[in-house]
Amino acid sequence: MKRIVCTSISKHRQFATSSINAANKNYKLVIVGSGTGGTATANKFARKLGRGAVAVIEPTDVHYYQPMFTLVGGGIKRFDQTSLNRSELLPNKVDWIKERVSKFDPDNNQVTTESGDTITYEYLITATGLQLNFNQIKGLEEALAEDPAVCSNYSPKTVTKTFPALQAFQEGNVIFTLPATPIKCAGAPQKIMYLADEYLRNAGKRDKANVVFNSSLGGIFGVKKYAEALLPIVKRKNLTCNFRTNLTEVNHKKREATFVNLDTGEESVYEYSFLHAVPPMSAVDAVKNSPLVDETGYVTVDKTTLQHTKYSNVFGIGDNCNLPSSKTAAAAAAQAGILSSNLSSVMNGSKPTAIYDGYTSCPLVTAHNKCVLAEFDFDGEPLETFPFNQAKERYSMFVMKAYMMPTMYWRMLLKGIWNGPKPVRKLLHMGMSR
Incomplete structure (x- = not known):
């Protein structure tokens, strides 16, 4: 009989470990992932269901407030202001299982962890977020590790490189990218460009910099009203925008970045003196390889109720879902209220009625x-x-x-x-x- 070690959180927020018989334990609710949506719903349902009814499966100790990474990269905030330990955020009534899920089995109401333990549930919330696929751009991982001029605000491991790279800049191309996949906060790649432009102006280096935004999207922003407001800002700051342009390779020894035009297939090679690279992203592998997803590799939910379209006892929240909305903390906040209402209705034998409008x-x-x-x-x-x-x-x-x-x-x-x-x-x- 398999057993797991579960980390519970005491009311004094101290770590304590206890052995739980996972094979015989049927949680009322299992939440996989403890990012924004997972943590918010864990707190909601711990209050509703009480001690021991909710399990959160999350392997990492630290929770990052990722929207602040842009300000860290721009030299406005410190990195140590972006994080707290999950023990300060998860409710003391939940069982925190510090493992990673390797398999979803919704037909049998089970998930399996990487250690091989099986956990059963009555209801499931997927809140696993996105994974960063730096390896899908040739040479990018090596460049991030070895070239101080290559950075990315999207990872806690690389965000602290951004501002020092700006400070070290002397002259040349200052390049910002946006990949051809859904990403967390699609506005973030241009936010750091605006902050970099301002820093270089204040440092007296802007006249030596060619600031370039190479974006895979077809325009500066997907909402017409804000796109029309941003374009004059781009013009005022003298920024070069190349749309439908996707980063495919980084050669840090030559300090060259290769881009492909998504419409024509034409390749262009840029020399860089500063490169802020945004990696392609996807749902985590365990989600992509599960019965929960559609052909895009994201959890298939009704876009208004957040209930899975096949498994009525499964709900999704946040970036891992196939929702046609931007993947942001603000979206997860709005979804958390809808999910709480609808899952509570389903638990009570009713149909979900709360409607998410995509906010x-x-x-x-x-x-x-x-x-x-x-x-x-x-x-x-x-x-x-x-x-x-x-x-x-x-x-x-x-x-x-x-x-x-x-x-x-x-x-x-x-x-x-x-x-x-x-x-x-x-x-x-x-x-x-x-």
């Missing part, structure tokens, strides 16, 4: 004191919280992004008591907004 937000930092706060729905229609034009660069929105949102994230969102700004939006618009 997400992307605070587009354009300088160390300015931000365009993009908020929109599934259809790319603006869904703004404040009763003013959020497409305009504002200091107030930067303050909210840099100083207010981190506190809300740690103390409210992850604790399961913040489901996005919808109530605030309706109040500020006197009930006239969705």
Whole structure:
């Protein structure tokens, strides 16, 4: 009979290990992954279901507030401000199983961990996020390891390289990329470009820099209102944008980056003096190889209820889902409230009725004191919280992004008591907004 070692969290937030008979333990709810969505739902359902009913399967100790990585790369925040131990975030009523899931078996209501242990459930939430596939760009892993001019804000292992690389820049091409896959926060690759441009201007080096944004997308941003606001900023800053252009190889010994035009197949080789590379991303391997996904490799959920389209006792949240919305913490916040309501209904024998409208937000930092706060729905229609034009660069929105949102994230969102700004939006618009 197999047994697992489970890490539980005491009420004093000290680590304690206990042996749990996984073969005979049937959790009411298993949550796989403890990022934004997983942690928020763990806190919600620990309160609903009580001690020992919920298990969180998560192998890592540290939770990162990834939206702050842009500000770390831009020299505005410190890296040590981006993380907390999961023991401070997960509720003491859950069993924290510190392993990685290797197999999903939804037909038998089971998951298997990498150590070979089997855990059964009545209900399952997939919240595994995305994995970073640096290895899919030839030479990129070696370049990140060996070239101080190559960096990426997308990993805690590489984000601390970005600002030193900017400081060391003397002259040449300053290149930023965006890959041809869904990614976390599709606005982040251009945010660091704006901050880099500002830093180089303040350092007296901007006239020696050719700042280039090579993006696989067809435009600067996917929502028309904000794209129209960003293009004049790009022009004002004298930034070169090449769209439908995808990074395929980095040769750090020659300091060359190879790109392919996604429409024509034509290759272009750029010399670089600074390269911020965003890796291709996907659902984690265990999810991609499971019966839970569609042909895209993402968990197949109803986009409005977040319930799996085949397995009614399975729900998904966040980046691992095939939702046609941007993959951001703001989206996960809105989804957490919908998921909680709908899963509770299903547990009570009712149908899910709460509707997710695709709300997400992307605070587009354009300088160390300015931000365009993009908020929109599934259809790319603006869904703004404040009763003013959020497409305009504002200091107030930067303050909210840099100083207010981190506190809300740690103390409210992850604790399961913040489901996005919808109530605030309706109040500020006197009930006239969705």
